[in-house]
Amino acid sequence: MKKISYPTVVTIGIFDGVHKGHQKILKRVLDEARKRCLKSVVVTFDPHPVRVLSPGAQIPLLMSLDHRVRLIKKMGVDYCIVKKFTKEFSKLSPEEFIRGLLV
Numbered sequence: 001m002k003k004i005s006y007p008t009v010v011t012i013g014i015f016d017g018v019h020k021g022h023q024k025i026l027k028r029v030l031d032e033a034r035k036r037c038l039k040s041v042v043v044t045f046d047p048h049p050v051r052v053l054s055p056g057a058q059i060p061l062l063m064s065l066d067h068r069v070r071l072i073k074k075m076g077v078d079y080c081i082v083k084k085f086t087k088e089f090s091k092l093s094p095e096e097f098i099r100g101l102l103v
Helices: 020-036 049-053 065-074 094-102
Strands: 008-012 039-046 079-084
Touching: 008 020, 020 039, 039 065, 065 079
Parallel strands: 008 039, 039 079
Antiparallel strands: none
16 A cells, blocks of 8 residues: 655545535545645545455445546545455554554
8 A cells, every 4th residue: 555655634434426425524634634735635445344344245336446536536635545455454453553554
């Protein structure tokens, strides 16, 4: 995963559909980043965590990963990072998650 070496404003989520609620979150990230002269970052996951943690579950996605990333970037986000979601990744403690992904 790409390391970003400067201060950022980050949001984390699946953002499937990039609907109005997601857009509001992304706008807030963009506004905060601009106000503070920082970069904006979205961290999303692939595959969907439910597909990894409950393999039999039917999780219909509204759009492909590529389409989702394009829409997020189209909103003006500086970086959209796609983290591979695995069972091992799901077992990280909150501290390990923050250190390994965000710091």
